[in-house]
Amino acid sequence: MRKKEETAYGVIGLGRFGEALAIMLAQSGKEVIVVDRDESKIKEMRQYTECAFVTENLSAETLKEIGIQNCDVVIICIGEKADVSILITMSVIEMGVPRVIAKAFSPEQGAVLEKIGAEVVYPERDMALRLGKRLLSNSFIDFVSLCDSVEIRQLQAPESLLGRTVEETQMRRKYRLNIIAIVSGDHTEIEVMPDYRLKQGDIIVVIGKAENIDTFVNII
Template identity: 30%
Template sequence: MANYLHSLRRRRRERRAELPVRGTGDQRVAVIGLGRFGYSLANELMHRGWDVLGLDTDTRLVQKYSDALTHTAVADCTDGEALRQLGVHEFTSAVVAIGTDVEASILVSSNLLEAKVPNIWAKAVSRQHGQILERLGVHHVVLPEHEAGERVAHLVTGRMLDFIEFDDDYALVKTVAPDIVTGMPLGRSQVRSKYGVTVVGVKRPGEDFTYATAETVVQKGDVIVVTGKTHTVESFAELG
């Protein structure tokens, strides 16, 4: 273990020297759990210039991704001492990307909180799991399967081309412009006062998206991006 730790610290220093300078923030993150979600996240962070430490109990997965990620190690992160030896307590960000083992997810999250890692993200496999993580004090809880399912349901059942829901029942939707807003400036159509949504972008066939203003005239067949309360943007997208 001592030789490994020495090698890991040396490779971290060498890797950080190669990375582009991107502001003053710490660009190190530990991703714990290298399943499909964990590896996809770790790989994307790598492409964004982050120094990624990928950890998993599965030797096969660690070997599989050892060349793709900055650093990898086989480790049981339910053991707080293992995290300490790997230096995870020195990181400013960590992601618990463990899949179906809820007990392991909770134990690892507890260890990271005890180590006072400033930014902890954790994947939840159910709303109950997410509530437990939030009660522990995890800073950010994500439910990728549930969120993806809800998003696809909106796309399948309506005229929406894309749907993103945020906290506080607020959503952003891409949809084909309903006839009621075409052929006149947005300011005159009174979209906000009548329907409770704001048109923030317009895209004509063959053109790029542009910001919408009160003077923008939406034409039939245009794709628009609207924001507002979830139920209002859903109703607006169904106007046809």
């Protein structure tokens, strides 16, 4: 019997996105239920989790028999078939699962999924944005979008700031950005001191409005 504080996950649909997600969760020691119509994919997943089920019928009744309603988080990874994705998402939400996340391929599909109460992810779009930002900026390494306007980005410390202390960069006053971490070699400092002096190879992690980060990157 799992401990109350542990989180159980359900992954419905084992395309590339669903399979990678399920494997990552299972390898992290999480309890994961996976469901797919493809028997070969389910057989492959059984090396990662005992709770792997093959079924042609993804109805609410079948999902309940599998135990999806006992999960704390369920991710529906059937984005290609919008109608199927929406119906399954509705069923899982009606089962009372606390957190339901659904993959979408279009804004229209995503709008419907949000309307019925799911969190929506756009894997292909998000990967395209991530790659595009990397291509457009030599200093850009990675980012997390917190909402439409706020991001956390990893940036290579620019030449113009090397040798300056965090206080001397005047990031907050000039650009309305906050440095929340500095990666120096194998060490990550999350308690950034004002007198820390930036050096070659440092990576700064900043948080702020995307437009302010873009302004900073363009200026430096």
